[in-house]
Amino acid sequence: MSEEMPANEKLQNALARMIDDPSRKINNNSVAKEAGVSNSIIYKKSNTYVALKNAIKKAEEDRNKEFYVQKLEEEVRKLTRQLKNAKEKIKSQSEESTPDVDESMWINRLTEMYRISDNLMTENKSLKNRLIELDPDSVLDSEHIDLVTGEVIKIDFNK
DSSP, X not given: OOOOOOHHXXXXXXXXXXXXXXXXXXXXXXXXXXXXXXXXXXXOOSHHHHHHHHHHHHHHHHHHHHHHXXXXXXXXXXXXXXXXXXXXXHHHHHHHOOHHHHHHHHHHHHHHHHHHHHHHXXXXXXHHHHHHHHOHHHHHHHEEEOTTTOOEEEEOTTO
């Protein structure tokens, strides 16, 4: 007949196995279940069980810290990936749109438009002045024109 191991040894062995397995959650109930004994034994007042209870509590705190550290490390990895993706997105967007080229293109177009507008205004002024020179009375009768700039100030549509 084989002798059965005392409950405190079963609990200590179960605790040691659970400490060695980083995926296991450690608490009084899980250690008792792993040992195959009732968890009420852990709460006995003898020095052996009080020391075992303290060892389980310390192992539980250490494991909880390990889980917390793992959670934080995973969060750091996640945030690092997000930061890397955001930096890549910003970099690709800045490479796609080159504001210097777009800005200079628009400045060139605007300058060309002003040049054309100036040419048209000069031509308009020249044509008005020629018209005034050809027949000053007919133009001045129906329009009030600034003779310096050639600008039409008022037109009389009733004539």
